[in-house]
Amino acid sequence: MTSETLNSGKSLNLSSGSNVTSSSLSQGTNLKAGEHISKQPADQLSSGLLGWYAVRNSCGLKNEELYFFSMFNEPLVLYRDKNSRPRCIKDLCPHRGASFQGGQFNSGEIVCPYHGGRFSSEGNCTNLDRITCQHIIDSNYNNYAKKIHLYQYPCVEKDGYIYIYYTGKAKTNLNEFDLKESLDDSIPDSYGFRTSEYAYEEVYVDFKCDWARIIENHLDILHIFWIHGETIPDKDVNRQVITSFNQDITRDSRHIESKYNHKDKSKGEFITLKFIPPGRVLIYKGSPETARYIQVLDHIPLANNRARVIVRHYRKFLKNKFITKLFIFKLLQHRIFYKIFSEDYLVLKTQTFNQQMGYIKKDNIKLLGEDKMIQYYWDWYQNALNKDKPWELHQTNSQTNSVHFDTPMLYPPENPELAKNNERNIVIQILIRILVPIGIVMLII
Ligand code: FES
Ligand SMILES: [Fe+2]
Numbered sequence: 001m002t003s004e005t006l007n008s009g010k011s012l013n014l015s016s017g018s019n020v021t022s023s024s025l026s027q028g029t030n031l032k033a034g035e036h037i038s039k040q041p042a043d044q045l046s047s048g049l050l051g052w053y054a055v056r057n058s059c060g061l062k063n064e065e066l067y068f069f070s071m072f073n074e075p076l077v078l079y080r081d082k083n084s085r086p087r088c089i090k091d092l093c094p095h096r097g098a099s100f101q102g103g104q105f106n107s108g109e110i111v112c113p114y115h116g117g118r119f120s121s122e123g124n125c126t127n128l129d130r131i132t133c134q135h136i137i138d139s140n141y142n143n144y145a146k147k148i149h150l151y152q153y154p155c156v157e158k159d160g161y162i163y164i165y166y167t168g169k170a171k172t173n174l175n176e177f178d179l180k181e182s183l184d185d186s187i188p189d190s191y192g193f194r195t196s197e198y199a200y201e202e203v204y205v206d207f208k209c210d211w212a213r214i215i216e217n218h219l220d221i222l223h224i225f226w227i228h229g230e231t232i233p234d235k236d237v238n239r240q241v242i243t244s245f246n247q248d249i250t251r252d253s254r255h256i257e258s259k260y261n262h263k264d265k266s267k268g269e270f271i272t273l274k275f276i277p278p279g280r281v282l283i284y285k286g287s288p289e290t291a292r293y294i295q296v297l298d299h300i301p302l303a304n305n306r307a308r309v310i311v312r313h314y315r316k317f318l319k320n321k322f323i324t325k326l327f328i329f330k331l332l333q334h335r336i337f338y339k340i341f342s343e344d345y346l347v348l349k350t351q352t353f354n355q356q357m358g359y360i361k362k363d364n365i366k367l368l369g370e371d372k373m374i375q376y377y378w379d380w381y382q383n384a385l386n387k388d389k390p391w392e393l394h395q396t397n398s399q400t401n402s403v404h405f406d407t408p409m410l411y412p413p414e415n416p417e418l419a420k421n422n423e424r425n426i427v428i429q430i431l432i433r434i435l436v437p438i439g440i441v442m443l444i445i
Helices: 022-028 134-140 212-217 222-226 321-326 329-356 369-388 415-443
Strands: 002-005 051-057 066-071 075-080 086-090 104-106 107-109 157-160 162-164 197-205 245-251 256-260 270-277 282-286 293-303 306-315
Touching: 051 066, 051 293, 075 162, 086 157, 086 162, 104 415, 107 157, 197 329, 212 282, 212 293, 212 329, 212 369, 245 369, 256 369, 270 369, 306 329, 321 329, 329 415
Parallel strands: none
Antiparallel strands: 002 245, 051 162, 066 075, 066 293, 075 086, 104 107, 157 162, 197 306, 245 256, 256 270, 270 282, 282 293, 293 306
8 A cells, every 4th residue: 555645834824804715715825736746646546436335324224115226327226135134236127127116025025016026135036927927937947037137236234324336237146246345445434433432413415416526525625614604513614714724635545635734733633534435525523533523425426417425424422312302403413414515506516517518627727735635536536437437337318218317306405395394393393392391380380
């Protein structure tokens, strides 16, 4: 494993109370674009765009329920088999190509809605008599019927997540997959904190924009001061002042890490960001060893211009379940998350448009010194894209029936209903907390 450490020793030099604009940002920046950017090959990260992805939480995947989603345009289904083990299959019945939408379960086996074909945990058809006549099974079994198997991807449940090993080519026999990367290398516990020591809240968010742009957004420290300056409950993050920091970037075969230290050394680390390909970002408030809270963001490339993010917000404080319930902590946290992602959303959609129009290219934009993390990320992405070409594996075009993608997206900000429900619940819960004690007092009196 090779590694390099870069210390720009430079900082954003905006004084307290100054109004931050994009032009003042460039003026206040001491680095020239490209300065200190590594001479090392840009593709030091060994992982590409194919590999392990966290695609949902495991507690939400119930027995006898189908969870439909997609990866790089390929429709997939998650469910639990007879033994409650998670399975990830291509949403394609191997009999005559129906989707499993509308399918059911029978004794823990998934049943196709078209002819009732039923499939075992291993993906073999267990009731061939539903899809062909018995005499054909008897006479032709080796030629036809025994070849009916579900197409699957390796699927593992770990630390409250469901992970799949996505290659773009589902197989009928899971033993045929050549797992090039260990899942253990990408789980949060291998990146400096024990998840078991933290409590967490979790939200899902859906975006109609480019997947890679969302990751860029989460690796971009500067935007939080402006766009989220009035939403993030942190005194160091506000619109008036950008915290002055030094930046250290490390990268090796498994991740890119950027540490932002307060220029005032007595204050220590401000934030640490890690990018773990293909789709995970960790944001530590402070140093990884002592962070009071840590965000784990998993980015799922559903389809062209469609992406889902799982956001977990781990914290070392307020771990008592009763207290968090009493203070409706979960709902309040969700409100902040929904607001933060809504703030980013318009930018991400319009930036996606600009990208697809070919406007975002080297000559038109300037990456500044503080954008080194972003530069490294795009270096990785470009290399990974050239190597894996994931968007070419399941291409769609204007003729493609868009049945899978016309369905409304499930989560905010694309589907604001959930955020509104959350708001409503907050009001109801607050009223209950006020009215119940008043009622009790009145009864006593
Ligand atoms: S298409 Fe699924 S059983 Fe026929
Ligand atoms: Fe943001």
